[in-house]
Amino acid sequence: MKHENHREDVAGRANVEDTPELLAYYDDLNRFSAGALWTVANKIEPWEPQSQSVPVVWRYADLRDKVLRSVDLVTPEKAGRRVIYLRNPGRADVAAAVGWLYAGLQVMHPGEVASAHRHSASAIRFIMEGAGAYTVVDGHKMTLGANDFVLTPNGTWHEHGVAAEGSPCIWQDGLDIPFVNAMEANFYEVHPDLSQAVGYAVDDMTKTWGNPGLTPYGETWTKRYSPMFKYEWAPTYEALLKRAQCTDGSPFDGVMMEYVNPVTNGPVMQTMGASMQMLRPGEHTKAHRHTGSYLYHVAKGRGHSIINGKRFDWQERDIFCVPSWAWHEHVNASASDDACLFCLSDIPVMRALGLYREQAFGENGGHQPIL
Numbered sequence: 001m002k003h004e005n006h007r008e009d010v011a012g013r014a015n016v017e018d019t020p021e022l023l024a025y026y027d028d029l030n031r032f033s034a035g036a037l038w039t040v041a042n043k044i045e046p047w048e049p050q051s052q053s054v055p056v057v058w059r060y061a062d063l064r065d066k067v068l069r070s071v072d073l074v075t076p077e078k079a080g081r082r083v084i085y086l087r088n089p090g091r092a093d094v095a096a097a098v099g100w101l102y103a104g105l106q107v108m109h110p111g112e113v114a115s116a117h118r119h120s121a122s123a124i125r126f127i128m129e130g131a132g133a134y135t136v137v138d139g140h141k142m143t144l145g146a147n148d149f150v151l152t153p154n155g156t157w158h159e160h161g162v163a164a165e166g167s168p169c170i171w172q173d174g175l176d177i178p179f180v181n182a183m184e185a186n187f188y189e190v191h192p193d194l195s196q197a198v199g200y201a202v203d204d205m206t207k208t209w210g211n212p213g214l215t216p217y218g219e220t221w222t223k224r225y226s227p228m229f230k231y232e233w234a235p236t237y238e239a240l241l242k243r244a245q246c247t248d249g250s251p252f253d254g255v256m257m258e259y260v261n262p263v264t265n266g267p268v269m270q271t272m273g274a275s276m277q278m279l280r281p282g283e284h285t286k287a288h289r290h291t292g293s294y295l296y297h298v299a300k301g302r303g304h305s306i307i308n309g310k311r312f313d314w315q316e317r318d319i320f321c322v323p324s325w326a327w328h329e330h331v332n333a334s335a336s337d338d339a340c341l342f343c344l345s346d347i348p349v350m351r352a353l354g355l356y357r358e359q360a361f362g363e364n365g366g367h368q369p370i371l
Contacts, residue, residue, distance in 0.1 A: 014038040049291060051323035052090040053098045055307040060128070060317035067105045067170055076114045082107055083173060086319065091178070098321035099293025099346060100179035101272070106160070107170045108133070113161035116191035122154040122225070122269045123175040126297055126342055128317055132166015135159070137229050139199035142206070144171070147233030147299050149259065149342065153225035153269055154180075157196050172297055172319065174344040176271045206230045209262045226261035226268040233299070237340065240278040251365055252288045254279045254330070267348040279303065279332035279339045287329040287361035287368045292350040294322040294343055301339025303332045309371035327361055327368055 016022070016038050029035050067084050076082050085104035086097040097103035106125075108114070110132060126149050127133060133144040137158045142150055152158040162169050180186045201207075208216050209228040221227045239257050249255035256277035259268050267273040276299065279285070287306065296305075302315035307328045314320055322328045332339040350356040361368060 014041040049325035051099065051293075051325060053088050053096070053293065053321065053323035054090045055310065055312060055321060055323065055326065056086075056088055056097075057312045057314055057318055057320040058086050059314075060319075063105060064170070064317075067107050068168070071107060071109055071168070076108065076112055081114055081173075088321065090323075094178040094181065096178040097319075098295055098323055100176065100182060101293055101295055101344065101346060102173075102175045102177040103295055103319065103344075104173045105170055106173050107168065108160065108162045109168050110162050110166045111164040113195070114159055115194040116157050116159035116196045117189060118155055118157045118191075119188040120154050120186045121175045121177045121180045122271055123152040123158075123173060124268075124272065124274065124344060125150045125152070125160070126172040126174070126344075128170045128172060130162070130167045130169030132163035133169040133171065134161055134163065135229075136161075136196055136198060139196060140205050140229060141198045141200070141202045142230040143203060144169075144230070145233065147236075147342075149231040149233075149236075149274060151226060151229045151268055153223075154271075157191055159191075159195060174272070174295060176346070179271060179346065179349070203230065206232065210235070215262070221263045224270055226259075226263070228262055228268075231259050231268075231274075236276050237300075240276065240340065244278060244280065249278075249280075251286045252329075252360070253277050254283055254285055269348070270352075271346065271349055273345050273347045275343045275345075277341050277343065279330055279341070281337060282332060282335050284331045284367070285329045286365035287327050288358060288365060289325050289327045289361070290358040291324050291356055292345050292347045293324050294328075294345045296320050296322070297342040297344075299340040299342045301332060301334060301337060303330065303334070303339050305330045306368050306370060309368050311370055329361075329367060 026036060070082050074082055083104040083106045085095060088097050095102060127144045127146050129146060135142050135150050135158060137152055138156045144150060205228055240255055244255045254277050256275055259274040261268055298314050298316050298318045300316060304311050304313040305328055307322055308326050312320055
């Protein structure tokens with residue numbers, strides 16, 4: 001049996017040297033599926049978060065042809081979902097893109113429909129390219145265009161497809177699968193009819209709940225996720241432009257808007273939150289770090305981010321991650337056009353459990369040296 005002996009000369013930390021008697025004692029405890037806390041304390045109770053995830057940029061130019069190639073190799077029926085998932089080298093054991101968040105690129109051709117199913121994991125879709133995509137969630141059908149953001153909350157029946165008159169569509173999936181698996185609470189079920197009937201007017205949820213400052217009379221919503229299953233790009237971008245007219249924005253995030261549940265003004269789902277931020281021409285945000293894992297999707301523009309002292313360049317449709325408690329700052333490379341970053345995160349979990357913490361780089365915030 002191998003024992004880790006991390007000694008630190010600080011009060012309250014394990015500082016025990018191995019002796020033959022102690023090693024024999026540890027072996028004896030192991031026989032009873034037990035162990036001495038001081039042999040692992042410095043590992044399981046670090047001074048600050050030690051993320052296993054590493055910063056990664058998944059470049060769309062590299063992956064697009066690979067994603068389209070899957071169409072010739074597998075069908076949605078046989079594969080279940082035709083998806084190329086994004087694997088963080090530090091989280092390969094749980095198939096996560098960062099932290100406890102899963103992400104993948106799903107492709108469907110015109111006329112294809114993936115069978116209806118539901119699961120304990122919550123999911124989002126962020127549309128990247130193509131025309132005619134749609135999602136049906138608990139009988140509500142949403143038509144989808146580029147940069148639209150759609151929810152499939154945990155426990156809801158959902159299916160995806162592309163209209164016969166459409167074009168090949170690719171979208172980003174984002175799910176909390178690793179988190180739900182870590183909680184040992186995941187269920188998966190295929191719809192008995194493999195498809196669900198559409199029982200409402202198309203896009204009814206957005207038309208009902210997506211009117212700023214207005215609540216539908218006579219409508220009630222008691223579920224713990226947003227009733228606005230689809231958040232469209234055009235009004236999101238318009239909101240950013242309006243906000244930019246009356247604020248300098250955050251020194252760390254630029255002009256940022258959060259997607260919210262219109263009933264509670266809270267996060268769109270219990271375990272995952274989403275936001276869209278705009279970096280104005282030439283903007284370079286200050287560096288900060290916070291608990292929680294962040295997965296960014298470049299909705300518009302090009303630039304770079306500095307994450308823990310390393311530069312990562314990005315352009316439209318690229319996806320990159322910022323691990324928990326990693327220093328990060330963003331730069332818009334254009335001197336004439338804005339850049340927009342969609343972000344999926346586990347911040348609702350961090351806040352609900354009282355684990356959210358944030359820190360600026362330097363006394364009042366500054367820029368990291370590039371290593």
